[in-house]
Amino acid sequence: MGWSHEVTPSKRLLHGRNRIVRRLIWVVVIIAGYEIIRRGLEISPLALPPIVEIGSAFFAGFGEGDLLQQLVRSLILIAAALAAGAGAALGLALLSVRRSFFAELIDGLVAIFHPLPGIALLPIVILWFGTGTASLLVIIIHSVLWPMITNLTAGLRGVSPTQIMAGKNLGMGRSELFFRILLPASLPYIIAGMRIAWARSWRALISAEMVFGAIAGAGGIGWYLYSKRVFMDSAGLFAGVVLIILIGVLVEDVVFRRIQRKTVERWGMER
Amino acid sequence: MEERIIFSAERIVKYYQNGETGVPVLSNISLKLKEREFVCILGPSGCGKSTLLRVLSSLEKADSGTIALDGNEITGPGPDRMLIFQEQDQLFHWLSTRSNIHLALGKTGTQSEQEREKQTTALLRQFGLQEAGDKFPHQLSGGMKQRAAIARSLAAGPRILFLDEPFSSLDAMTREHLQIFLLDLWKRRNLTLLFVTHDITEAALLSDRIIIMNAEGKLVKEVENTLSRPRDRDGTDLHKFTAVLRQELSHNPGL
Numbered sequence: 330m331g332w333s334h335e336v337t338p339s340k341r342l343l344h345g346r347n348r349i350v351r352r353l354i355w356v357v358v359i360i361a362g363y364e365i366i367r368r369g370l371e372i373s374p375l376a377l378p379p380i381v382e383i384g385s386a387f388f389a390g391f392g393e394g395d396l397l398q399q400l401v402r403s404l405i406l407i408a409a410a411l412a413a414g415a416g417a418a419l420g421l422a423l424l425s426v427r428r429s430f431f432a433e434l435i436d437g438l439v440a441i442f443h444p445l446p447g448i449a450l451l452p453i454v455i456l457w458f459g460t461g462t463a464s465l466l467v468i469i470i471h472s473v474l475w476p477m478i479t480n481l482t483a484g485l486r487g488v489s490p491t492q493i494m495a496g497k498n499l500g501m502g503r504s505e506l507f508f509r510i511l512l513p514a515s516l517p518y519i520i521a522g523m524r525i526a527w528a529r530s531w532r533a534l535i536s537a538e539m540v541f542g543a544i545a546g547a548g549g550i551g552w553y554l555y556s557k558r559v560f561m562d563s564a565g566l567f568a569g570v571v572l573i574i575l576i577g578v579l580v581e582d583v584v585f586r587r588i589q590r591k592t593v594e595r596w597g598m599e600r
Numbered sequence: 601m602e603e604r605i606i607f608s609a610e611r612i613v614k615y616y617q618n619g620e621t622g623v624p625v626l627s628n629i630s631l632k633l634k635e636r637e638f639v640c641i642l643g644p645s646g647c648g649k650s651t652l653l654r655v656l657s658s659l660e661k662a663d664s665g666t667i668a669l670d671g672n673e674i675t676g677p678g679p680d681r682m683l684i685f686q687e688q689d690q691l692f693h694w695l696s697t698r699s700n701i702h703l704a705l706g707k708t709g710t711q712s713e714q715e716r717e718k719q720t721t722a723l724l725r726q727f728g729l730q731e732a733g734d735k736f737p738h739q740l741s742g743g744m745k746q747r748a749a750i751a752r753s754l755a756a757g758p759r760i761l762f763l764d765e766p767f768s769s770l771d772a773m774t775r776e777h778l779q780i781f782l783l784d785l786w787k788r789r790n791l792t793l794l795f796v797t798h799d800i801t802e803a804a805l806l807s808d809r810i811i812i813m814n815a816e817g818k819l820v821k822e823v824e825n826t827l828s829r830p831r832d833r834d835g836t837d838l839h840k841f842t843a844v845l846r847q848e849l850s851h852n853p854g855l
Binding site for chain 2: 489491492494495497498499500509510513514516592595596597598
């Protein structure tokens with residue numbers, strides 16, 4: 330909790346616009362640098378394809394529907410797994426906070442699985458579930474579940490006892506206490522957890538898709554990248570990477586930054 | 601005129617576990633509150649005053665003893681007894697001042713939404729919080745936060761209000777202002793108040809009756825406060841009375 334300083338709307342808008350402009354300038358500088366190095370050192374277009382080609386591959390990918398379709402497939406998978414993982418994490422975190430018996434068990438599980446990269450589990454998961462959507466879901470849920478549990482338990486434990494008592498005093502029952510007090514009070518931790526979960530699952534998904542694609546041609550943005558490499562389509566490969574970067578930036582800036590501004594920053598919990 | 605007993609506590613005992621042995625925090629406490637009475641519990645810091653209020657509002661369990669409202673024994677927490685905390689984080693910081701108050705308004709469902717809005721606006725005005733309605737708790741001053749907390753408690757429609765050193769974390773000027781504000785509120789709304797404090801002048805200025813609690817969690821003395829109202833904080837009568845109270849406090853071992 331910090332003191333928030335006054336930011337007038339117009340100031341904030343100017344600030345935000347400046348940030349975007351500055352960022353765009355850097356993008357232009359990087360693109361220019363890329364082209365200068367590529368041409369200056371006469372690097373093969375197979376290793377560093379011209380920007381124009383990457384651009385046209387990017388838009389061609391969207392136009393033909395291939396890239397877009399793969400992307401949508403990947404994002405739907407992530408959204409479903411994030412929702413399932415977050416729900417499961419919430420249940421386990423509540424259990425851990427309410428019952429010390431489960432707290433030890435869940436702490437133990439988190440200690441074991443939290444540091445384990447999802448991709449390391451892939452061979453086992455393939456053995457159990459094959460190379461289909463089920464395996465992808467398992468890998469993503471694995472990368473979402475543990476950081477979410479860690480953050481949610483910290484958040485739930487950190488809720489002010491005074492506010493819980495105030496809720497009980499107002500006659501709130503168990504579920505009302507949960508939805509009206511515990512959940513909103515631990516929102517900063519939930520958002521932080523979702524951020525880590527998103528970053529991890531996005532990485533895990535792309536890696537898994539590359540492996541699965543290699544085995545069965547299963548699809549997804551990872552598979553798109555992999556197939557471009559197989560066909561030596563460097564421009565397409567770079568276009569895929571650019572798209573992955575764009576998605577990352579968009580989710581962080583548009584989704585998470587916005588949620589943060591509308592909630593915890595507005596409530597004075599964070600700046 | 602004999603006034604009706606609205607709230608009573610009988611032989612409340614509570615221990616805190618300390619290794620093998622329990623340390624008593626509340627030792628056999630009994631008290632009665634009459635309707636529209638303003639009672640202060642005066643005692644040193646850490647004597648169990650806050651624990652007592654939490655037990656009386658059923659937010660903490662006692663090891664033994666009973667509490668009764670209007671003669672009926674009660675066991676669970678509820679808006680019939682609202683507790684104002686000392687801590688300034690009792691407002692829900694994710695809700696505006698208006699929503700904090702609105703949330704507490706009679707959950708019985710007999711009122712229309714329009715009626716609730718009207719009541720919320722009226723409370724905001726009465727508590728001088730018109731400008732603060734759409735602000736969030738972190739944007740309010742300490743005094744405004746405590747006023748909003750009292751407004752929220754009253755919105756819940758309690759029969760009795762417990763206050764746990766509600767002004768002790770405020771600066772002196774704000775505290776004096778809020779003491780007068782509370783007295784005015786008490787008179788206008790016919791409230792029944794149990795107010796815990798370690799400030800002798802505060803107890804003398806506010807109460808009808810003062811109960812002294814010692815460091816062992818015992819109620820050791822009751823003093824009627826017969827000073828006529830309105831009282832003058834700087835008057836000789838009040839100074840004489842605080843001297844008496846100070847004498848009483850120093851008589852009791854463990855203070």
